[in-house]
Amino acid sequence: MIAVIVLVDFKPESKWWGFTRFVLGRWPLRNIPGLSFSKILGSGHEGGFGLKPSATRQGLFCLFEQEIQADQFLRHSKVVTAYRARAREFFSCKLQAYSCKGSWSGTSIPVEGNAPASGPIAALTRASIRPSKASAFWRNSPPAELSLAKAQGCLIAVGLGEAPVLRQATFSIWESVEAMNSYARTGAHMDAIKASLGGQHFSESMFVRFRPISPQGVWKGKVFA
Secondary structure: EEEEEEEEEEEEHHHHHHHHHHHHHHHOOOOOOEEEEEEEEEEEEHOOOOOOOOEEEEEEEEOOOOOOHHHHHHHHHHHHHHHHOEEEEEEEEEEEEEEEEEOOOOOOOOOOOOOOOOOOOOEEEEEEOHHHHHHHHHHHHHHHHHHHHOOOOEEEEEEEEEEEOOOEEEEEEOOOOOHHHHHOHHHHHHHHHHHHHHHHOOOEEEEEEEEEEEEEEEOOEEEEO
């Protein structure tokens, strides 16, 4: 199986069309061949990780049975065509998971192969935060967000979420496994992880590492080809 992530920053005149994606949910995706799992995701202000939502930025995460179906979706589907036509920035990437811990709405992503010996990797973390732990979780978020924005070797990072406050996700692409590990195991991010795990903040969580395949487009002014 192979995943796809799409990131969009809508043109100002199309932001209400973008809002309708949340209203419609997965309905426009109902007949996509090979699609086994999907999530419509909002984003924080300027694509960040805070509580203030973005009016124009959002994401789409999909899981397909075969890579050819993911290719057809990105190249020819009406869904992606509509996103592209209304975007001032559009980014997409296919993702092959090589490590997955946990689940997302009861779904765990199948893995294949080992970590790449060299080159970029991608990571997705997501969590359903217990309402009673939301305040404690968000106290640790700003320092971790700032350290991610400045992390050496981070090529792209975006805060995403299914719902405000309680269902959050982070997607990032790194120059190498070493760069990712250097960030993940030190500083504010490690402090946030320890606090979350020790405080049992999550009712469900998932951490996935991927080999990114054909990242392309533009995100926050950065061009991928």
